[in-house]
Amino acid sequence: MEGRMKKIATTSILITVALLGITSYLALAVAPTEATMGDVQRIFYYHVPSAWVAGVCFFINFLASVWYLIKRTNGSDAIAAASAEVGVVFCSVVLITGPIWARPVWGIWWTWDARLTTTLVLWLIYVSYLMLRRFAAGGQSQVMAAVLGIFGFVDVPIVYMSIRWFRTQHPSPVMGGGANSGLAAPMLHVFLFNLAAFTVLGLFFVWLRYKMELAQQELESAHAQAALKGVA
């Protein structure tokens, strides 16, 4: 068991460092410097892929929550828990790197515009989801979490559309935002690579966290069985 854990840990650290290392190298050394903002625009190559992965994780949470309410399987509940937690981590990075980028470009750390506010609300919804799972007593906490996961997901399309529906301080969509949107080819290549790499990293975290959640559930059921037999 000890040897297997060491192998998992070493492989996981290598995968994470490799993905972060390659994406950093591409963003900092390969991508061209943006004409208006200069080097600080390179935050874009971490900020946007992190937001994308958070959205993907919350979508997985939504699907797993629906599945849990239909089938009540431990696996779907474990996927829901894992994807919500990883989504919160990636959303936290968005909320940290956003203000760090905003300060030199806008002159302020934060403004209550539609994109920033709905993203903060999204983060709060899933933090409350995790707190509900952790602290709610009784046997219905998984059902309540699934319901919250389904309703909470409503905010994801609102976050995505907020820069199209409202006039915001946050820039308009870089891609798919009309005639003047888009990236130069060298920037686009780095961006797409980082998007793919961050997606792999996010799904890898979800998988690891899912394995941990399943092991935790098995441990709890083993504890309950041992208590019933009166041997532990």
Next chain:
Amino acid sequence: MNSIAFLKAAYIVTWLVYLGYLARILLGMKKVAAEREELERTTARGAATLRRPAS
């Protein structure tokens, strides 16, 4: 602060958050595995005590 300092800060924070989260998962897995082993040991000891005939 110049813009390079903001750029560095954003990348360092991102690395720290992701590596910190990975460390949290791995430590959690290790803890669960250790608890599982401990429970199996306790259960085996308890079962042996239950099987022992009263003298």
